[in-house]
Amino acid sequence: MSIKYIKGKKVYLRPYETEKDKEMLYRATFIEESNLFTGTTKPFTRKKIEQYVDKVMAGDDTRIDFVIVRHEDDEPVGEVVLNEISNRNANIRIALFDTQYFNKGYGTEAMQLMLNFGFGNLQLHRIELGVYNHNERGIHVYKKLGFKKEGVLRDYLFYNHRYYDLILMSILEDEYRELYLNGRFTKQK
Template structure:
């Protein structure tokens, strides 16, 4: 897949290898090419089964831009300002002070470079520090051993298993529910 450059260089959250910036409608071309139509390896890890048109991608971005229960960040490599993935705080519940987080690295060539770990820590810090969240959870498929290892290294704890949760390419897979609380995150990362 051809690498696309990020048009804007506005750093919302800054890390060592990457920075995060808010997803914007001006990202439609890049997002339609690399985001929602990521390579097969990334599709497997995220459980993405559909292929989306540019028009569908544009409708999706427009719908999430006005959704106050989520914040979508693009993960951008500092090396060349290319978009390598996304990390999203969604289902933000300000009364209960909890949220879900999800992450996708769009191409397998960017796995193992620390982008995902750094993006997760930046997004968690933002969620706990700016949204005053108490709990953030995620769901990871049982075959994603690398992802599970990273989440545990960050401080997520396993809470349970959703049996046969994902049907992908003629097989069922379990999903593992994990969470991290604000004090657990602060003890490890601040």
């Protein structure tokens, strides 16, 4: 049984901890739709993934990585990461590891839990992200969570013979707290 570090209703977040996590992340690199959403253009070997997870598990003051796990069966479904943590600012990124986990609310809840952790526990002031313009579902979720569009990096990603814009978005601590305290998000248990 995994340690449920941050608990939500559908999912919980926990640190990377097992060989199964490495295998799950390696398999995820072959999901074309996920790669398009994350902008992943290079193939990864098992060894590179293992080195990455080992580095994450060793710890780094500039990032916090969590595996997203379903409550119902303790199945890992993705990861959510706060990285580039510096001067009360951070970048956030999320990936679900298989299309079967899309549109079930796992990503939305994981993002909300991580925002709560970032603004509440880490006392961050600003959290930013980049999302590609073709990821309409992601853009919708980020707006629902309170992120505001800051700008666009045109033709930022070249993927499979096409260019995609990168939309920059952020949320500030007072914007998040207003949503949180007004009951837009459920409080953690």
